[in-house]
Amino acid sequence: MAQTSGSRIVEETTLESGHLEHLAARIETSDDRSSLEVRTPVTDEAIGAIPACTRDDVAGAVERARSAQNNWEQVTVDERAAIIQRFGDLVLKRREELLDVVQLETGKARHHAVEEILDVPLTCSYYAANGPSILADADRSGAIPLASDATVTYDPVGVVGVISPWNYPLTLAMTDAIPALLAGNAVVCKPDERTPFIALALADLLAAAGLPDGLFQIVTGEGATVGPALIDEVDYVAFTGGTETGRTVAEQAGRNLIDCSLELGGKNPMVVLADADPETAARGAVKGAFTNAGQLCLAPERIYVDDRRYDEFVDAFVGATRRLELGLEFDYGPDIGSLIDGDHLRAVQEYVDDAVADGASLLSGGRARPDVGPFCYEPTILTNVDPDSRVACEETFGPVVSVYPVSGVDEAIERANDTEYGLNASVWTPDRERGRAVAREIDCGTVCVNDPYTVGWAATDAPMGGFGDSGLGRRHGPEGLRRYVDARTIATSRIGPLDAPSGVSPRWFAHFMLGLTKVQRRLTRWLP
Ligand code: NDP
Numbered sequence: 001m002a003q004t005s006g007s008r009i010v011e012e013t014t015l016e017s018g019h020l021e022h023l024a025a026r027i028e029t030s031d032d033r034s035s036l037e038v039r040t041p042v043t044d045e046a047i048g049a050i051p052a053c054t055r056d057d058v059a060g061a062v063e064r065a066r067s068a069q070n071n072w073e074q075v076t077v078d079e080r081a082a083i084i085q086r087f088g089d090l091v092l093k094r095r096e097e098l099l100d101v102v103q104l105e106t107g108k109a110r111h112h113a114v115e116e117i118l119d120v121p122l123t124c125s126y127y128a129a130n131g132p133s134i135l136a137d138a139d140r141s142g143a144i145p146l147a148s149d150a151t152v153t154y155d156p157v158g159v160v161g162v163i164s165p166w167n168y169p170l171t172l173a174m175t176d177a178i179p180a181l182l183a184g185n186a187v188v189c190k191p192d193e194r195t196p197f198i199a200l201a202l203a204d205l206l207a208a209a210g211l212p213d214g215l216f217q218i219v220t221g222e223g224a225t226v227g228p229a230l231i232d233e234v235d236y237v238a239f240t241g242g243t244e245t246g247r248t249v250a251e252q253a254g255r256n257l258i259d260c261s262l263e264l265g266g267k268n269p270m271v272v273l274a275d276a277d278p279e280t281a282a283r284g285a286v287k288g289a290f291t292n293a294g295q296l297c298l299a300p301e302r303i304y305v306d307d308r309r310y311d312e313f314v315d316a317f318v319g320a321t322r323r324l325e326l327g328l329e330f331d332y333g334p335d336i337g338s339l340i341d342g343d344h345l346r347a348v349q350e351y352v353d354d355a356v357a358d359g360a361s362l363l364s365g366g367r368a369r370p371d372v373g374p375f376c377y378e379p380t381i382l383t384n385v386d387p388d389s390r391v392a393c394e395e396t397f398g399p400v401v402s403v404y405p406v407s408g409v410d411e412a413i414e415r416a417n418d419t420e421y422g423l424n425a426s427v428w429t430p431d432r433e434r435g436r437a438v439a440r441e442i443d444c445g446t447v448c449v450n451d452p453y454t455v456g457w458a459a460t461d462a463p464m465g466g467f468g469d470s471g472l473g474r475r476h477g478p479e480g481l482r483r484y485v486d487a488r489t490i491a492t493s494r495i496g497p498l499d500a501p502s503g504v505s506p507r508w509f510a511h512f513m514l515g516l517t518k519v520q521r522r523l524t525r526w527l528p
Contacts, residue, residue: 009040014100024050024196024197024200027219028217033057047104047105062188080131089209105195108338109336110329115291128182149494151490155485156185156485161190162180163240166192167292169198176475179480179484190219190221190226203216236484240297259473264297265397267301273306273427273434274308282316290335298453300424300452301396301401303317306409317381337376338374344397355391362381364381365379382402383403421467423467426453460477462477
């Protein structure tokens, strides 16, 4: 395996020499495997290598996970929660090293990487505090009051496969793994091949927190090989990534009759109402559209502004955007970092070039900045965008946003909903009740009022996921935990079989049961 972590760029971080090799050694393969180079977008140089796992390696990882899970499900939920809490503490304690790895792998600005650090301990404490009650046996109404009862128990599904993308490699490797582990499952995680080291660093910290061996494993390699191999072995798959890959994951999960959650792409609208403060909305637009250089599934890519506020909003938004500083430092200086790689940079540039060729106007940005970094791209604002153009309809996943004037709230809602996606939206108005009323009209899994995405994402008690092409299932909240358990109903009868007692005619029993059903229906209407 290439010994490249002594490369110049790694020396600029606080990481100890050999740290990335140490992390790569966590990946178990049954034989020598070809290796995949991992490059940093900061300088486009190699920083390490990982094995290209095969089907056999994936099967081996799942087998080890399955054997560890047998003991883990016997451990009390409170004990599991304590380990998860210790892990959250370690993430905070070792944050500088984790931030360096995130920045090395993604090229994002440090203050954007911090959002990932903040997220994981919060998710740990939410599930550690609430998991035991969410997973506790629950008494439900029986078939016949007093004569029977019902109890629901929740058993872990077994081994959960987590397939995660490169854009938030720390958060998205862990946010689905934490509740899976807490519910008594083992996890085998397949991170994006461009960002494997942060997932490996988290595996190290889980072990340091006391998670028994084998319960959290990493398999690395190309998604098209390792992903399907993983889905064939596990009992549930939690996938985060693009919509087209999500469809193939869902097809395979369907064939294998396993459940899955799919957190996919978006074309997120932001709606600025006539009474909104243009400065506040512009600050929100900058944060939403350009966090992580726009490589954020929740980022607004379409902004609909009431035409009475349009000019003021555009002035404030363009002004604030032009003040943003692009840069690549392992420190808190620059506002925006790099795109992930050259292919993505070319794709983003093509979206902008096509839009401009179709008549769009560039109000800010619109060009690559190789003088700052090999894959840096200026934050870009477009207007006069053809509503049928690619940039208007497809997810750009870069620092590119289009602004449209609208004649009022009805048009804003109609245009916000004119998409196959439905991940995240935001509404801007000082009248929060009105904002919430408008939010109900927008077809998205999360709608934030007066914030672009953070209040929705960070509400870990509330479910998060997509409508339409943005996905299936929910992470966060009780929903995000219950997806990883099989519900079993145990129903008991105090009067023996619910059938006609001996000596009672079927006709009499049928009339008795019909009468009882009527009484029960009345009672359920009257009783609270
Ligand atoms: P991809 O769908 O290409 O990749 C996501 C993950 O799936 C990677 O680990 C990839 O591996 C793996 N993969 C690739 N092919 C397969 C396959 N056939 N079966 C199983 N797994 C496979 O996504 P992107 O890299 O394009 O990530 C960006 C996308 O993710 C955007 O659309 C974004 O909106 C979405 N996203 C959604 C979020 C949400 O919460 N809704 C959050 C963040 C991102 P590899 O790359 O190593 O080949």
